[in-house]
Amino acid sequence: MSQALTSFRSEADLVAMTLALGAAEAGGPMSAAEMALARTVTGQSVDARQIADIRCRIMAGADPLGDAFSALRSPDTRRENGATYTPAPIVKTMVDWAANTRTPCRVVDPGVGSARFLALAGARFPDAELIGIDIDPLAALMARANLAVSGSGKRARIILGDYRRFNEQVDGSTLYIGNPPYVRHHQIAAPWKEWLAAEAAKLKLTASKLAGLHVYFFLATASSAKPKDFGAFITASEWLDVNYGALVRSLMLGRLGGKSVTVIEPTAQPFPDAATTAAITTFDIGAKPTSVYFRRIEDLASLDELGKGRRVHRDRLAAEGRWSHLTRSSEKPPEGYVELGELCRVHRGTVTGANGVWIAGEHSIGLPEAVLFPTITRAREVLEADGLLSDPHRLRRVIDLPADLDELDASARKAVEKFLKVARAMGAHTGYVARNRRAWWAVGLRVAAPIISTYMARRPPGFILNKADARHINIAHGLYPREHLGEAVQKRLVAFLQTNISQKSGRTYAGGLTKFEPREMERLIVPGPALLAAGVTS
Structure with a gap:
């Protein structure tokens, strides 16, 4: 332990040193609690050489007062008020970031402690008002002392109180840091x-x-x-x-x-x-x-x-x-490349809960076309499409009924009610998925995704440009662009994904099955919009 720290044998010594360094003249009017604390050391002398030593350390960027406080009070005691002080390299990095962002007219530290942030911010922003808030009178005195020595005390205000009650605003920009x-x-x-x-x-x-x-x-x-x-x-x-x-x-x-x-x-x-x-x-x-x-x-x-x-x-x-x-x-992408998640949201398809019921067949004959949606229901429908799905008639259709059957006209409602009797007989209403829907009969297909991919196979995933406006259930993922991507760009993105993604990017299970969860797929590295617009597909 340094000589400076060993000289503080008690908190009273620390209080006396803050006053000797000018705490009473810095940071605005002192609170009643601070003045009461100061009175407890009235008449206590502090060695002039020690004052000079502490002042030099503060001017050099150290915080001997905060260090002494942390040594005198146990971690358990300080944790009651959350008083854990920040190392100088972190303080500097945060203040540097602020200085590179803009120049504030005011700096507010919501839990000022010994003013490590405010003291450095005061040096970086010589015209800014400095406001520090803390609930501990001793911390407030240390903050005042450090700001007095650093020369920022006259434009500082130390508030003994709770930051949650602070709501002062000024016309210029405020930096909140701490x-x-x-x-x-x-x-x-x-x-x-x-x-x-x-x-x-x-x-x-x-x-x-x-x-x-x-x-x-x-x-x-x-x-x-x-x-x-x-x-x-x-x-x-x-x-x-x-x-x-x-x-x-x-x-x-x-x-x-x-x-x-x-x-x-x-x-x-x-x-x-x-x-x-x-x-x-x-x-x-x-x-x-x-x-x-x-x-x-x-x-x-x-x-x-x-x-x-x-x-x-x-x-x-x-x-x-x-x-x-x-x-x-994560893998650092080459220049111009990004993670797929920056271009597209990836969503797994809808879980029907009972494909035998909700994929149309002989049991659903008579249902109106309005509730039947061409849908990717098998991975091979993606893998065999060679990057482009344009014919919806080759797909099976999924029954997606509205939760509110009153939306249907009389004829459609009659056909749907007839089907629902069959679906009940097949047990469609008893499954876990059905029981947790708003209405057990409403599958809730997602809107058609511009790009659809497989997500589990003994090979890399397949991707298609979805010109058939097909929906997808949970054997596939839908890729939904976050911002507009023209058809040509989407086509090149599909071409890139078809030829450049390996099984290593997914999660391989026993038996050789490789699975890509939506978030794993979003981390695939692909050309950015500019490269795709320029024709990059490999």
């Missing part, structure tokens, strides 16, 4: 859980009472910030996957305007007191970027800048229930 406290849900009072639900409802979102405190801070930021405000938060990464994190994921795709997610493995010790995976999230309020960048690093030396990594289309993110797997390393 390490929101991590406190588990069982330590959060019931009235605040009601607040979470009510604030989320204002944004037409739902919130779980199992959410940790960092989720509240994301929501508070989204609720009070305005367009052109921006920010970077480092938190525990669990919101990427857990159910309660759905609120943060929705905010990232909505009001927060998520830009990137950088996951830091526990081996890098992003939180020195806890072996926890961290996530640095960047956002730009009101923005709707086409894609969000995802990246994962194993050591802080790799944390060179934010906003890099794997691009994932926002529509794809909206369909994903979990996000952490998106940070895993």
Whole structure:
């Protein structure tokens, strides 16, 4: 332990040092709790050489006050308020990202601690107002002292209070940056859980009472910030996957305007007191970027800048229930190539629950044409089409009835009711799938996909351009372009997929069957729109 740390034998020593460094003159008016804490050390002397040493360390970019605080209070004690301080390399990377994004007129740290973020931001943004918020009087005094020494104290305001109550706005751009406290849900009072639900409802979102405190801070930021405000938060990464994190994921795709997610493995010790995976999230309020960048690093030396990594289309993110797997390393595509998921959503076909009933045959003679849909029902129908399906008459038809039979005219309704008696006799209404539908007779086929593929075979998947307007059941996948792709581009995409995708890209099971789940297929590497438009098919 350094000489600077050993000189702080108690929190009283630490308080005395903050005052000696100018805490009382920095960061705006002190709160009653801060003044009460200051009075407890009235008359306590601090060695002038120690003051000079601490001042030099602060000016060099260190945080001896925060380090001493972390040494004096046990990790268990600090966790009660989520007081885990951020390592300097992470602070610098986050502030660098902000400086490369835009110049704010104000910087807000929602859980300021010893002002590691504010002190550096003050140096990078010399004209910005600095606001730090914390519920701990000692942390507030440390923040004031650090800002006083760094020369930013006169344009800073330290607020002893709860960030969830902060809703001040200014005309210019605000940077929200910091390490929101991590406190588990069982330590959060019931009235605040009601607040979470009510604030989320204002944004037409739902919130779980199992959410940790960092989720509240994301929501508070989204609720009070305005367009052109921006920010970077480092938190525990669990919101990427857990159910309660759905609120943060929705905010990232909505009001927060998520830009990137950088996951830091526990081996890098992003939180020195806890072996926890961290996530640095960047956002730009009101923005709707086409894609969000995802990246994962194993050591802080790799944390060179934010906003890099794997691009994932926002529509794809909206369909994903979990996000952490998106940070895993994947094959780096050649120049001009992208993952298929950037071009198309991939959806498995509809499960009928009873093909013998819902694929038309002798038992369904007399049904009106309006409820019979040409459908891919066998993988070989794709494999034998040689890339183009143009004749719907070669396909079997699937019966897809409306959930509300009143939509049918009298003649069609009579034919359908006759069929339903047969379907009941065949047990169609008793299966698990039928029992979990809105109406047991409504199969609910997806709209025709422009491109259809097989997904399980003892060979690479087959792909077809669907000119027959065929539907597909769960033996096939449908590829739905996220944005308009002309017929010529779609045809070249199919040609590329037909000749360049191997079984190695899928998941092979005993017996040689290779299966491509929708998300696995979305990770296939294909030419981007520009290359396809230029005629690339191999």
